[in-house]
Amino acid sequence: MSEEHWTPPAVLLAVDLVILTLRESRLHVLLIERGVEPYQGALALPGGFLQHAEEDLIAAAHRELAEEAAMDIETLHLEHLGVYGDPGRDPRGRVVSIAYLAIAPGLPEPTAGSDAAGARWHRADQVLSGELRLAFDHRRIVEDGVERARAKLEHSALATAFCGPTFTITDLQRVYEAVWGVSLDPRNFYRKVQKTSGFIVPAGPERKATTGRPARLFKAGPRKVLYPPMVRPVEPSNAKEPKE
Structure with missing residues (x-):
């Protein structure tokens, strides 16, 4: 036409x-x-x-x-x-x-x-x-x-913006669980966070806990793009992440 x-x-x-x-x-x-x-x-x-x-x-x-x-x-x-x-x-x-x-x-x-x-x-x-x-x-x-x-949490440090100025690994894990809609294994999550250099850095004294050991405090690190990325588990929502 x-x-x-x-x-x-x-x-x-x-x-x-x-x-x-x-x-x-x-x-x-x-x-x-x-x-x-x-x-x-x-x-x-x-x-x-x-x-x-x-x-x-x-x-x-x-x-x-x-x-x-x-x-x-x-x-x-x-x-x-x-x-x-x-x-x-x-x-x-x-x-x-x-x-x-x-x-x-x-x-x-x-x-x-x-x-x-x-x-x-x-x-x-x-x-x-x-x-x-x-x-x-x-x-x-x-x-x-x-x-x-969800993809942004895999490849960027966006999750730290939802935590306070200082936070624990557990605080950070709760952000990932809320956005991804899954339940993560704490030990695997800790290892993944520690493998990503510059994602988070130590921040002063430990936070006192009512029971158990005091929790270490962290703050957002200088890295904004995560490598290796924090890859989501493939299991359905609320399934536990398999151990590596």
Whole structure:
């Protein structure tokens, strides 16, 4: 077909956000309750349409986060997660969504903004299992976001950001268990951490324990990219990691 007789298809562009954090040693994702149709009252990721053709995508993502969850986190690092444009994913027409991901500790409680009936943190495992049903194809987007987060813990020092300034090996292990959704063998985990030079370094006196030996304290080391990586176990969730 020549361009002279070609009519561009009507396509709407949207942004969706997967915001992940740890709360009570569990991975949580930010969800809003939709205040309008379609899927009014259903849980969904924060997001929405671009307001005008000149609006920057990242600016649109921050705007939607403020409008739907009343979260003013301009310093939150958003990274591109993926593009979702399957026909039929939105009953309003052909909608292509640009999804962004943010993973950060200590994020505040959200408050429903002008475009949502509610906003709160929900356990990511309840979304992944289907226990919590999401509107549109947002479960697939959450799955992709969680997988990206799990891979980041394999290859980067991101896990230390979820610990305090000083922490024990057990504290660090709990972060990996929460994000990966597995139970790790403490001895194997300790060996893997120690094999990754510069990942963590000793930090002063030991932490007194109520029972048993005092726990050694560590802090984040200079290495940001882990080599060798902290490879995930292949067993199903909650299975013990085999000994090496």
